[in-house]
Amino acid sequence: MRVLVIEDEHKIAASIKRGLEQENFTVDLAHTAERGIDLALGEEYDIIVLDRLLPGMEGVEIVKTIREEEIHTPILFLTARGQLDDKVEGLNAGADDYMVKPFAFSELIARIRALTRRPQKSVGQTLVVEDLTLDTQSFDVERGGTKISLSSKEFSLLEYLMHHPNKILSKDQIINHIWNYDADVLPNSVEVYIKHLRDKIDKGYKSSLIHTIRGFGYKIGK
Amino acid sequence: MRVLVIEDEHKIAASIKRGLEQENFTVDLAHTAERGIDLALGEEYDIIVLDRLLPGMEGVEIVKTIREEEIHTPILFLTARGQLDDKVEGLNAGADDYMVKPFAFSELIARIRALTRRPQKSVGQTLVVEDLTLDTQSFDVERGGTKISLSSKEFSLLEYLMHHPNKILSKDQIINHIWNYDADVLPNSVEVYIKHLRDKIDKGYKSSLIHTIRGFGYKIGK
DNA sequence: TCGTTTTTTAAGTTAAATTTAAGAAAGTTG
């Protein structure tokens, strides 16, 4: 899956790139509008992620230019809070979806996946690890038939773990996926959330599903 | 109930929009074929009303394009008198019904209602959740046999919730379904309407039907 | 048009989730 990211703030761009690459995407960066348009016209991408505010050229202009060249690659528009009018403007110009900055990685991934498998209807996916199930659509979580209620961060963390069963995920990886890209969270926060999850999904059950791999991270599985 | 109207004559389009909104439909307009297709693929509608004659692209082409993308939303085809051949052509392409312009509003409404209740739910235009019932035809709402009167937005919101019992619907989803796509409503509006609904359908009853799932949205159910 | 109802916005309150911090426990290493 090839992604073009057009974003002038190098820090944000690099962070998006890193995150997407962890998800196995191939990412090209463009830091200027001109370079972005060049790449969009010259290469074939599965999706374009485009910042609204670029020096020299409005994101909306870029969308128009690209669409005029008959390039129909899905475009995900990034916009800063408080510029919601851009939503309409951007969508009218031919963008396919928009996202308000700052955003969490998991959200970016979700939207990219939604756009690239469009126009398929989004059907809820149920993740299963042993007797633990999680429905990404209804947000229902159950272990052995018993409903478990999670807070939003707890849910995101569990979803991330269950997307990669038996794979070790480091605290850094977790932070990069669950928190906003500009958030400055300590690894200790992850530990706290792991503790919350363990209290809710492992406590009182014969076998634990969440495992600590000291020095590396956590994994979910038998 | 969400409707997409693809019609290049602004005056007619606006008039249809106005009329449908009086009937409690939520209406999106597209004045070009491209925009219409974009919206049809990107958003979820209950029905699409499509003019036959659009500059640049035949209505029949649009129907084909939409159906090719596996979108099975009912399509009502508008055609001018003297082009009755279009009827066959349009229906062959995948449209569900056709109407000759000019038409009376009551007829449009009638056909839309006929089309939207078509797929097997001809029996139940009455939604039921526990002792709460809602009749989508007559707009009657009752809880435990007692009639409840709702405003149009309140009704739409309750109808949307009851269409998906026990499913969590986010404020964003609610806004996208109840309001026009370019409406700029704050999530707070949803909260206010939820409060209104609760005052009317939950207050004074032993069990509450509307539930908040903090961080995710609302759901209706036991 | 005027009064009424509905819809939307705004601000203040309450409740819950999130984050931080600090000490305890449990591994690791020489």
Place this chain on the structure above:
DNA sequence: CAACTTTCTTAAATTTAACTTAAAAAACGA
């Protein structure tokens, strides 16, 4: 085992989300 590092645990502080109320704006009906 002793010193060190990492993780766990708890609780308080902070931040955010939702609720509520009321007033402003818009739509509607007489």
